[in-house]
Amino acid sequence: MQVGATMELLRPLLADITADGLSLIGEVTAEELDLTGEDALLSGPLAVSLDLTNIEGLVAVTGVLEGTIVRECVRCLKEYEDPLAFSVRAAFIQEPKSAPRHPKRIDLRKGRAEVVEAESEEEPDDQYHYQGNQLELAPMLREHVILSAPMQPLCSDDCVGLCAQCGKDLNEGPCQCAEEPTIPTFRVVQSMKHKTGGSSAS
Template sequence: MRYNVSQLLKEQSGGMREYSLHEEIGQIDPDIVALTTLDGDVRFIRTADGILVLGKLHTSVELMCSRCLERFSLPVQVALEEEFLPSIDILTGASLPVLPDQEQATMIDAHHILDLTEVVRQNILLAIPPSPVCRSKCAGLCPHCGKNWNEGPCECKEDNIDPRMQVLKQLLDQ
C-alpha cells in the first residue's frame, strides 16, 4: 500500500490520482485475521499542505463470538479520510518542520512514499467491535454443560432453575 507521490506533490492543489486496491493484509496486525484481500478504491487529492486521501475499502476478518465462542467472518468497511503531509519539500529537497499533532502514520517519507498501511490497520481495528457476536440472536453457551444453544437445547434444562429453588426442590424430593 505504498505509493510514490512525487509527481502529485509537484502539482497544484486539486491535482488528483485514483487507485484500485487489491491487497493481501494477512501480516498487517497480529489481532487482525483477514479472510479476504482488502479491496476498494482510493483517491489522492493534492491540498495546499499535502495530500488528502479518501477511500472506501472492504475486507472480511475472522473473529470469535463473545457469546458462543465460535469463529465467524465479519465484513469490515473502512472509510479513509486522512491528510498526509510531506517531510521533504518536493521542490527544494529541504526538510519540513513536523507539526506537533502530526502522526507518523500520515507522514510522506523522504523518498516521497505515501504508505497507507498504518492508517488502514488503525481503521480496521476501530471497525472491530469490542464484544463481537456471530449473529444478533446468538443464544450463547449453556453455563452448565457448555453446549452451544445455537445448535439446540441441552439436556440440563432442569438444572437451570434458580439455585435457591434447587435447595427447596431437594428438600421436597426427600
C-alpha cells in the same frame, strides 16, 4: 490519474498526484498491510479505492475499504465471517525537520480537504507523516482495519451463547443441565424481615 498495481497503490509518488488528484484502485493482502491473526484475520484480500489530493504539500486521502474478516463471537466462541466496509479519511503531512511556528493540518470534516491552522500542537488521529517524495499508506490502512473491530463481536444478535455449566452451544438446542431454582425477590425480602424482627425481639 489512476493506479492499480499493489506497489503503487501502497506507496504512491507525490509527483503522480496531479492537479486533478490521483485515484488508487486495487487489492491488498494481510501480508502487505502487516496484519497478523491477532490484529485481524482476513478471509481474502481487501478491495481498496482511494482518492488523493495534494494541497500545498499536505495530502488528503479519502476512499473505501471492503472485504471480509473472520471474527470470534464473544457469546458462542465460534468463528464467523464479518463483511467489512468503511470509509477511509486521513491526511499526510511532510515530516518536519523542526517544529513549525504555525502548524497546519487538513480539515476533512467540511466535505472537502482544506488547509487550516492547527488549534494546538496535538495532532489529530487521522493525520500521518511522510518523508521524501513518497507516501506509505500501508500503516494507515492497517490501523483503519484494526480500529474497525467491534468491541463485542457477535455472530448474530440472536446468539444465546454457551451454557455456563456444561459449555454446550445453546444455539443448537437446550442442554440437559437442570435449571437452578429461583426464589422470588419478594419472598427473600420478607424472609429477611422476619429474621431481623425475630432477633430484635430477643
